[in-house]
Amino acid sequence: MSLLLLSLAVIIAGGCAALFAWNKPGLAGCIGAGGTVLGCALGIIPALAVLLQGTTRSLRCAWSMPCGSFIIELDALSAFFLLPVFMLSALAAVYGGRYLLKYKEIKRLGFVWFCYAVLVASMALVCVAANAVLFLLAWEAMALSSFFLVAFENEKSTVRRASWIYMVATHLGTACLLPMFLLFGSRAGSLDFDRFAGCLPPQLTGICFVLALIGFGTKAGIIPFHVWLPEAHPAAPSHVSALMSGIMIKTGIYGIIRTLTFLGTPPLWWGWLVLAAGIVSGVLGVVYALAQHDLKGLLAYHSVENIGIIMMGLGVGMIGWSAGMPAVAILGMAGGLFHVLNHALFKGLLFLGAGAVYQASHTREIDLLGGLIRKMPVTACCFLIGAIAISGLPPLNGFISEFLIYLASLRGATAMDADVAIPLFLAVGSLALIGGLAAACFAKAFGIVFLGEPRSQEAAHAGEAKPLMLVPMLVLAAACIAVxxxxxxxxxxxSGAVSDILGFNAAPELKAAAGCLRSITIVSVALLLLIALAAWLRRVLLSGRRVESAVTWDCGYSAPTARMQYSASSFAQPITALFRSVLRTSEHAPAVQEYFPEAGSFETHTPDACFEKAYRPLFEGLRRLCGRCVVLQHGNIHLYVLYIVITLVGLLAWQMR
Amino acid sequence: MQAAVFTNLALGLVLAPLLSGIINRTKAAVAGRKGQPLLQAYFDIYKNLRKGAVYSTTASWLFRAGPVVGLAAAVAALCIVPASGSAAALAFAGDLVLFAYVLGLARFFTVLAALDTGSSFEGMGASREVFFAALAEPALLAGLATVARKTGTLSLTEMISTASANSPELVLVLAALGIVFLCENCRIPFDDPTTHLELTMIHEVMVLDHSGPDFAFIQYGAALKAWVLGSLIVGILLPAFSSSRPLMLACFVGAMFLLAVTVGLIESGMARLRLLRVPQLLAAASALSVFAFMLVVR
Structure with missing residues (x-):
């Protein structure tokens, strides 16, 4: 436990030291990144120990905060979430050290590193806090530090807009958490988590659960509370996007799971609600991703999709839990949890890759890139591994967690009554649809960005990323393969983490599932051997024969240009056309007037329907309403004094009544 | 047991290219033509294996990896699918998911290899391929989940050893899987393997730039893919009704050939669908699976 506190202290100390090195950006980077790496290395030791031994450790300190007490508790569930926090933070810090050097002339990097350290430490603290006040403080520190990181390039108006949207969204989410914790606290008589379990009467648990789902779901990015994600992730520096998308949004998932442990066995409709939220987020997330032109915007929507998959796992698990089918409950929860880790690995990798592409080519516009596999071979390889993993294809890690969710759904769908089997059957179908669409989306992202010919000068002159940026990517790619x-x-x-959630021993069921996974590994190894065999065969066959190079077959057209290649928008067009009623893509194509037009243009733009149709009118209305109140506030000090007098008289009258 | 597994593997590896020969002969017979030799696919593969290769100057290593991964994945899928009423080389709970995703891996690499050439035709084919596959995937898995519910098992091998087609639900599933079979193997009404007009093709256009051994790998991989999806359908239609191995083998091979004849008849009887109609047909396949599931759980 003291090791964990030490690690947090080291991270924060590194951040503060970086703050003081404000006039030496290189030094600030070294200190900030170094502190984070060292702290993460220290912190991962107790996390691993708890996860493997299954013992819970806790620490209680004196603290003069009203209603608050400084309790941190490290059980298997917390330890499981700490694992990606420390792993990805350290790697992203190394990457960021090199990435941020590009900005050393124009930005104060010390402050950025301070915020980064606070973000890492607060995320870790959120996962271990066992008191509502401490939790909310850490939660708020996390929100604020990430807000400043998103606003890194605040000279751009899009970035300012993105960071404000993020700020508002995250606080609206917190606004749901406050009443939830107050409800718990008023019934339990204390704000310590260990008193929360089972303290609520049945009629209140539903309200608490829905509040938690909205509050934590906003952080996690469940549709329809996801609108900040596609704004904030592209705006932030890439290593911060990796951190936010890879882990910070998972603290929302952690919150939902932690709340579940307070509430006991859920009624069936909770599971349906979570599963439905998961399916909607998963399908719409990937459909929106397909319509994106911005590489990081695409990845941000994929976070929504993957949160959807995680929620589907949790939902399936909850359905199994309330329907009294432990196998389904265990496998679903395990699948959801495992996807949390896997998503941190491959989404971190993909965001780091996207950052490398952005720094090399100065654009995130997919349709302006191309052919980078020859300019940036290592980045391309890493991005390809991430793409295969996130599409859930074997033999990489994304498949394993999706397989567990499939297995849970299929178990339930084959063995239970119709009212439970049908939602689980729909989960199977939706997961298949999401998988197919995700593969389509990453075929687009990888294929257009890295393959073919460069579509712009910037892409043509790109160069490989610096070694310090490549190493974290290689580590993450290796982790994807290893898992x-x-x-x-x-x-x-x-099994420890799953048992913590469900309250019964999950080990035997997961051992049985490991048997299936062993078979999958056998097939994966066989697949690799077959690939090696086929590659060898190809080499033998081609040796000594004539192997030539020629232009790509162009149907005899004599002057092909790179711009004639299929673009990302056209690649995704059949799918976006199918989902046009959801996407509402606007097209701008001036009509062609002459018989031989010299120039033409075509533009599509897919705004987020939730934002445009729900939040924008809502906030516009709110602003109009507030506008009306301006009458009261016109700067005349005499009138303000009058208000005070009126209030006092009013209070007096009320008191004398 | 071991022997049965090896016979099944050998059967698939040897006979897979024959299916396209049977389909083409059926089409020729219906059209009143003589048609190409039954073994034409073998000749094509053999011819391509003996050739050198021409690579596009645009293409990278991924273009060369595409056919290799595609073939390896098809062989891996062959190892998971049971045939002729006996077990697959590897059977476990949930292997149906792995089956679908291994084929997905092959497709992913084929699509990337197509995009690697930078040709707009191949890009177009790749785009259509991923589009159709994304819609076919739910139909396939939902269909298999229905069979799993009916038979109470999650492994393809056990499913096929207990399934019986005399229930109305499984007929619906078979119809859905039949549609998926046609889509995944690029047959009419989804794709026309005989046209050689780049704009209309899907699978064929994605492999325009491949030549020599690479192209042979692609042709053989496609044949294997047709074989594994076919043996799934045949397995559900024709469960292990007899313990006599030779009889089961003969029935299985006969049923596979019959499936090829049916595909030939479908191809002779109808034209390719307009691209806009294809999603509707695939959605219908999913709907059939869902409907079948409703009937099973009822």
Whole structure:
């Protein structure tokens, strides 16, 4: 436990030291990144120890905060969430150290590193806090530090807009958490988490659960509370996007799960609600991702999709839990949890890759890139691994967690009554649809960005990323592969965390699932051997024969240009056309007037329907309403004094009544 | 047991290219033509294996990896699918998911190899391929989940050893899987393997730039993919009704050939659908699976 506190202290100390090195950006980076890496390395030790031994450690300190007490508790569930926090934060810090140097002339990097350290430490604290006041303080520190990081390039108006949207969204989410914790606190008589379990009467648990789902769901980015994600993630520096998308949004998932542990066995409709939220977020997230032109915007919508998959796992688990089918409950929860870790690995990798592409080509516009596999071979390889993993394809890690969710849904769908089996059957179908669409989306993202010919001068002159940026990507890619092949070892290690949620022993069921995963590993290894065999065969066949190079077959057209290649928008067009009623893509194409037009243009733009149709009118209305109140506030000090007098007289009258 | 597994593998590896020969002969017979030799696919593969290769100057290593991964994944899928009423080389709970996703991996690499050439035709084919696959995937998995519900097991091998087609629900599933079979193997009404007009093709256009051994790998991989999806349908239609191995083998191979004839008849009887209609047909396949599931749980 003291090791964990020490690690947090080291991270914060590194951040503060970086703040004082404000006039030496290189030094600030070294100190900030170094402190984070060292702190994370220290912190991961107790997390791993707890996860493997399954013992809970807690620490209680004196604290003069009203209603608050400084209690941190490290159980298997917290330890499981700490794992990606420390791992990805350290790697992203190394990457960021190099990435931010580009801005050393124009930005104060010390402050950025301070915010980064606060963000990492607060995320870790959120996962271990066992008192509502401490939790909310950490939650708020997390929101504020990430707000400043999103606003890094605040000279751009889009970035300012994005950071404000994020600020408002995250606080609206917190606004739901406050009444939830107050409800708990008023019934339990204390704001310590260990008193919360089972303290609520049944009629209040539903309200608490919905509040938690909205409040934490806003942080996690569940549709329809996701609107800040596609704004904030592209705006932030890439290593921060990796951190926010890879782990920060998972604290929302952690919150939902932690709340579940207070509420006991859920009624069936909670599971349906979570599953439905998961399906909607998963399908719409990937459909919106397909319509994006901005590489980081695409990845941001994929976070919505993956949160959807995680929620589907939790929902399936909850349905199994309330329907009294432990196998389904365990496998669903394990699948959802495992996807949390896997998503941190591959989404971190993809955001770091996207950052490398952005720094090399100065654009995030997918349709302006192309051919980068020859300019940036290592980045391309890493991005490809991330793309295969996030599409849920074997033999990488994304497949393992999706497989667990499939297995849970299929178990339930084959064995239970119709009212439970049908939602689980729909989960199977939706997961298949999401998988297919995600593969389509990443075929687009990787294929257009890295393959073919460069579509712009910037892409043509791109160069490979610096080694310090490549190393974290390589580590993450290796982790994706390792987890994919070692699923049968990793999944039984989840049993502590799953048991913490469900309250019964999950180990035997996960051991059984590990048997299936062993078979998957056998197939994966066989697949690799077959690939090697086929590659060898190809080499033998081609040796000594004539192997030539020629232009791509162009149907005899004599002057092909790079601009004639299929673009990302056209690649996704059939799918976006199918979902046009949801996407409401606007097209701008001036009509062609002459017979031989010299120039033409075509533009599509897909705004977020939730934002445009719900939040924008809502906030516009709110602003109009507030506008009306301006009458009261016109700067005349005499009138303000009058208000005070009126209030006092009013109070006096009320008191004398 | 071991022997049965090896016979099934060998059967698939040897006979897979024959299916397209049977389909083409059926089409020729219906059209009143003589048609190409039954073994034409073998000749094509053999011819391509002996050739050198021409690569596009645009293409990178991924273009060369595409056919290799595609073929390897098809062989891996062959190892998971049971045939002729006996177990697959590897059977476990949930192997149906792995089956669908291994084929997905092959598709992913084929699509990337197509995009690697920078050709707009191949890009167009790739775009259509991922579009149709995304819609076919739910139909396939929902169909298999229905069979799983009916038979109470999650492994393809056990499903096929207990399924029986004499229930109305499984007929619906078979119809759905039949549609998926046609879509995944690029047959009419989804794709016309005989046209050689770049704008209309899907699968064929994605492999325009491949040549020599690479192209042979692609042709063989496609044949294997047709074989594994076919053996799934045949397995559900024709469960293990007899313990006699030779009889089961003969029935299985006969049923596979019959499936090829049916595909040939469908191809002779109808034209390719307009692209806008294709999603509707695939949605219908999913709907059939869902409907079948409702009937099973009722």
């Amino acid at each position: 994919g092949f070692l699923g049968m070892v990793a999944v039984p290690a989840l």
